[in-house]
Amino acid sequence: MIKYLEKLNDILSVKGIILSDKDGIIIESLMSSTLNKELIAAMAAKVALNIESNISSIDNVIASHCIIFTDSVNIFFSILGDLILIIVADKDINIGFVKIEMNKAINQLKEEFSQ
Amino acid sequence: MKDQNELLNNDPGSLFIAQLASMYIENGLVNEAIGMCVQTLKSYPGYDECRLVLMKAYQMQNDIENFSINYNYLKGNVPSIIPSEFKEYYNQEPKDVDIQTDEVNEIPAKLEDTQTKTMLEDKLEESINILDNLQNTIKDSMKRLSSIIGIVVSDDTGIPITSSFKMDMDIDETTALISLTINDMREALQIIELSSFKKIYIEIGKGIIYIFPLTADTYLTIIGTKNTNLGMVQLIAKKLILEIKDYL
Numbered sequence: 001m002i003k004y005l006e007k008l009n010d011i012l013s014v015k016g017i018i019l020s021d022k023d024g025i026i027i028e029s030l031m032s033s034t035l036n037k038e039l040i041a042a043m044a045a046k047v048a049l050n051i052e053s054n055i056s057s058i059d060n061v062i063a064s065h066c067i068i069f070t071d072s073v074n075i076f077f078s079i080l081g082d083l084i085l086i087i088v089a090d091k092d093i094n095i096g097f098v099k100i101e102m103n104k105a106i107n108q109l110k111e112e113f114s115q
Numbered sequence: 116m117k118d119q120n121e122l123l124n125n126d127p128g129s130l131f132i133a134q135l136a137s138m139y140i141e142n143g144l145v146n147e148a149i150g151m152c153v154q155t156l157k158s159y160p161g162y163d164e165c166r167l168v169l170m171k172a173y174q175m176q177n178d179i180e181n182f183s184i185n186y187n188y189l190k191g192n193v194p195s196i197i198p199s200e201f202k203e204y205y206n207q208e209p210k211d212v213d214i215q216t217d218e219v220n221e222i223p224a225k226l227e228d229t230q231t232k233t234m235l236e237d238k239l240e241e242s243i244n245i246l247d248n249l250q251n252t253i254k255d256s257m258k259r260l261s262s263i264i265g266i267v268v269s270d271d272t273g274i275p276i277t278s279s280f281k282m283d284m285d286i287d288e289t290t291a292l293i294s295l296t297i298n299d300m301r302e303a304l305q306i307i308e309l310s311s312f313k314k315i316y317i318e319i320g321k322g323i324i325y326i327f328p329l330t331a332d333t334y335l336t337i338i339g340t341k342n343t344n345l346g347m348v349q350l351i352a353k354k355l356i357l358e359i360k361d362y363l
Contacts, residue, residue: 050303
């Protein structure tokens with residue numbers, strides 16, 4: 001599992017990776033930034049709940065993605081079933097590339113967890 | 116009345132806007148009531164009950180200019196529903212202005228009234244044109260991107276300002292969900308002590324939602340399919356934001 005996260009963490013401008021469940025409990029994390037990983041996981045869980053309840057029922061097959069662009073960082077979420085993969089990155093990151101890599105990683109992680 | 120019936124047919128819940136705005140006024144939220152009524156009247160200018168509440172709010176703020184615009188609208192369309200309280204207020208205010216401005220002004224009162232009316236009518240027409248332009252700007256952008264399903268401008272209470280959709284969608288429900296999402300995101304960002312967002316991108320199943328803040332409490336939302344080119348959406352949004360900000 002950690003190898004998938006390390007691969008994501010190697011992407012230029014990525015500040016940290018968190019894998020959490022839908023309650024915001026951290027499963028694994030690689031955070032180099034000063035941001036508080038527990039708080040970010042809690043935030044991600046809130047976002048996931050929001051997407052689930054307000055916009056659509058979460059599909060267990062297709063991952064939902066969310067990107068929040070702020071003045072200081074970009075925060076990426078991939079939500080697949082009970083897993084939430086979070087990437088905190090600098091503003092100048094290649095968004096398309098991160099999306100592709102996150103999609104790959106979340107599917108691989110889901111597969112690994114279902115075994 | 117025609118608009119009011121149309122509004123009732125389209126969305127029966129919308130008729131509560133006037134009541135809600137009245138409650139806002141009762142609770143001292145006069146600016147919020149004005150915002151709500153103004154937005155509603157942009158889409159449904161014939162919603163007279165809402166206009167009366169708006170006039171009440173303007174009267175409380177002693178905003179004679181905006182009060183008069185709405186007073187003249189009702190006077191020209193449904194004079195019978197204007198309460199005497201408003202008539203008194205309208206008739207009383209210009210006298211004060213006369214005293215303050217120029218006591219030796221010899222322009223006949225009738226001529227002055229006509230000029231004021233023309234000015235107010237021009238202003239009203241200008242506002243209608245602005246709304247038309249806003250709607251056209253959005254429609255033009257929709258044409259440029261075939262994979263876009265709809266574009267909405269709404270405020271953070273979920274009230275639609277203007278929108279255009281390629282398919283049948285419940286606009287009120289859509290904007291309500293957008294505002295819920297925005298407010299939840301704001302709350303979530305506060306958890307990690309980050310300032311407000313610059314934009315939000317959400318991808319679910321076959322659809323995407325892109326939300327851009329326009330002003331402190333208004334948002335532009337672009338809804339598209341998964342085939343929508345994100346870069347193009349951003350470019351169009353940038354252009355739209357510049358144009359819409361002028362109007363707002």
